[in-house]
Amino acid sequence: MKVRDVQHAVLPRATADEHSRQNAVVSLRRLLNSKVRSRNVGIFESEAAPAFAERHGRQPQSPEEVRQAFLMSPGYRMWSAANRSAQEMIWVSVGEPTYRDLDRMEQATKELIEAEDKRGSLSLDPSYDPSPEVANVDIHLQPGGYAMNRSEYDIVPGALYECGGNVFSFGQGIGRGDSKAGVILRLLEEEFDGFKPAKMLDIGCSAGAASAAYAAEWPEVDIHAVDLGAAMLRYAHARAESLGVAVHFHQMDASDMRFEDESFDLVVSHNLMHEIGEEKRRAMIRESFRLVRPGGVVIHQDVAIRNQPTLVHEVERDWDTHFNGEVHWNTYATADLKADMIAAGFPEDTVVEHDLTALQGMANNRWYAISGRKPAQ
Amino acid sequence: MTNQAQAIAALVETARGNRPQSLENREVEETLNIALALLVELSVANDKIDRLERLVAKLRGEDVEALREIRYDGAVADQRQETTDALLMRVLRILIDPRAQAES
DSSP states (O other): OOOSSOOOTTSOOOOHHHHHHHHHHHHHHHHIIIIIGGGHHHHIIIIIHHHHHHHHSSOOOSHHHHHHHHTTOHHHHHHHHHHHHHHHHHHHHHHHHHHHTHHHHHHHHHHHHTOTTOSSEEEOOTTOOOOHHHHTSOGGGOTTOSSOOOSTTOOHHHHHHHHHHHHHHHHTTBOTTOOHHHHHHHHHHHHSTTOOOSEEEEESOTTSHHHHHHHHHOTTSEEEEEESOHHHHHHHHHHHHHHTOOOEEEEOBTTBOOSOTTOEEEEEEESOGGGSOHHHHHHHHHHHHHHEEEEEEEEEEEESOOSOSSHHHHHHHTHHHHHSSOTTHHHHHTOOHHHHHHHHTOOGGGOEEEEEEOSSBOTTOEEEEEEEEOOOO | OOOHHHHHHHHHHTOOSOOOOOSSOHHHHHHHHHHHHHHHHHHHHHHHHHHHHHHHHHHHTSOHHHHHTOOOOHHHHHHHHHHHHHHHHHHHHHHHOOOOOOOO
8 A cells, every 4th residue: 555645535635736835845845855855964074064163163063062152054954944944834834733633633533543444443541641852752744743633533643744744855856656564574584584563553553644555455354553642543533444454443542552462473563763861762772671471572663864974964864853853863863772672682693774765756765664573492 | 704814914924933044144044935935926927927928929829939039129119228227126135235244
């Protein structure tokens, strides 16, 4: 199943002008990424480092000094201001059709989640207070964040996440045919002898695009997915039902899930590690070890921003921490994830980091994943 | 029913956190934001013009490229030139304003 650009009942029905606006933002971001941001490292040498040296009488050394130097460069500052502006316009371009069409979308949601012939399910936990380190931040500037939940049938965070995610991704040069779930399915085929679970878990599923893609690929597999926001999960559930696939969505904290030990054959997460702090990430990885059965596979996939070649590249890549609400971006980028996996219980010889090509898109579009296997008993 | 302006307001009202500044001056940064938003709106208008050109060409039973190749001279060309000059004056007025910058 395609995960981007799929049509279903809970998507906002954008007008021709709204589509034009989204396309314009995609084009603007594509230009900023390919023609402007690509000059930043060179600008560091030509503008930033000399400006820092003139003021301090020496070259910048620490990450914070490299960041200060970047901000002394007019070229970097203009890119940064334009990039922040473009990021905000992503949300305007998808937020306007979402709020304009919301009455219809909420009605469609109500009908889908109250239908008697549902394939999947939705378990919300009114006693759960979404983790503030995620809920209190507008991650990547998504207005209201992941856990906003304004009413019984609210689905705004899911709609924004899916639609904004597409505008963002196409602006990064990611192809319409790319799929994080597809990349993991390919990894299972190539590196795990075509491992196929009977029961799987998707941690931090957000709007449920990957969960639904697994369900479409494996209709006979019992698929469960967890996230922290009620409205996000409501959207994910309605989306899956509209697409005709079976996923069981649960509102839980990734660091403390209410499933029995060894419940799943396969546990995955997609783009979750960079959204949570160090302590929660380690707890989430420990949970993934607890929940997978002996002989089962765990794969945590995320953005390919780790292992930058120089400190200047690393700081340039860290723009999102400071300007894009990605407060854990650098924590993730510099974390020793192999150590986290081993500390969680995975035998060292099963823990592997993967540098994965995207299914479709520009040549430099890649994904990161780290996998581990629980020893068979 | 939520109209377009209300929809934008509803979105903006939910935004949280601060707005870190990249440029040295807040006014310049906000002006850049307005300029980029206008760039996006220009693109939307261009799409709309393109759509209308294609529909007109179809109605006239001719190729859209032929319709786009229509050139005007004489009085119509003069009128267009006046319109363009006035547009440039409106947009670039600040560059020819004789008043010197002063502290408020």
